[in-house]
Amino acid sequence: MSEAPTLDYERRFRGSGARLLAGIDEVGRGALAGPVSVGIAVVDLQRQTLLADVRDSKLLKVADRERLVPLVRDWAVGSAVGHASANEIDELGIIGALRLAGNRAWFAVLAAGITPEVVLLDGSHNWLSPDLQPSLFDDAPAAPGCDAPVHTLVKADMQCLSVAAASVLAKVERDTMMGELHAQYPAYGWDENKGYGTAAHKDALRAAGPTPYHRVSWQLL
Numbered sequence: 001m002s003e004a005p006t007l008d009y010e011r012r013f014r015g016s017g018a019r020l021l022a023g024i025d026e027v028g029r030g031a032l033a034g035p036v037s038v039g040i041a042v043v044d045l046q047r048q049t050l051l052a053d054v055r056d057s058k059l060l061k062v063a064d065r066e067r068l069v070p071l072v073r074d075w076a077v078g079s080a081v082g083h084a085s086a087n088e089i090d091e092l093g094i095i096g097a098l099r100l101a102g103n104r105a106w107f108a109v110l111a112a113g114i115t116p117e118v119v120l121l122d123g124s125h126n127w128l129s130p131d132l133q134p135s136l137f138d139d140a141p142a143a144p145g146c147d148a149p150v151h152t153l154v155k156a157d158m159q160c161l162s163v164a165a166a167s168v169l170a171k172v173e174r175d176t177m178m179g180e181l182h183a184q185y186p187a188y189g190w191d192e193n194k195g196y197g198t199a200a201h202k203d204a205l206r207a208a209g210p211t212p213y214h215r216v217s218w219q220l221l
Helices: 008-016 062-075 086-111 161-184 199-208
Strands: 020-027 036-044 078-084 118-122 150-153
Touching: 008 020, 008 118, 020 086, 020 161, 036 086, 036 161, 062 161, 078 086, 078 161, 118 161
Parallel strands: 020 118, 118 150
Antiparallel strands: 020 036, 036 078
16 A cells, blocks of 8 residues: 555644644546535644555555545544536536535535635646635626635645645545436446546446536546
8 A cells, every 4th residue: 555644744834823724625527427526624733643554545445445534534633525506517627526526525624613724726727715805897707715825735645744644535426426427327436436527437438428417518538
């Protein structure tokens, strides 16, 4: 198994006075069908200890991910998963949908009485913070969203325990949803491919066309 992620990187933020840090990761970004899902796991930088066996969700077996979910939820100060549907992805584009899903998770954490002071986001692009207002003459206010400072880190899910924990929560919840959708549309194999563009999934698309859960704005084939 890969080297275990730690809280070493997260603890650097104590120097700026932060105590509660939200690790955030997304799942399903590259799929052809189903939602994009964003997990959050909040850690207390003063008190949190390590949690054994947690890795980036892609490196874990299904049974291990499912076993870890209640442990992660008990371990984290706060946690949530937010989703944006295929229709919302078609309407907003993938970055807008990631922001929507991430802020759904963010507001769920805030509603539970937890207010992280800093965010650590997997990847190189901050898709979470609200879009800046396009111009002074635009009457529409920016939609409310995460107002904490967001720091990005490539491969944070491999080295940062808060982000790895968030990835496990998001992966298990999204996979469960895809399993339930598979029962409605068994031809596409979503119980196995989770909506990603496998050869079998594409063959089913050619034969039967898209479902209401496909991202029809994408070049599906």
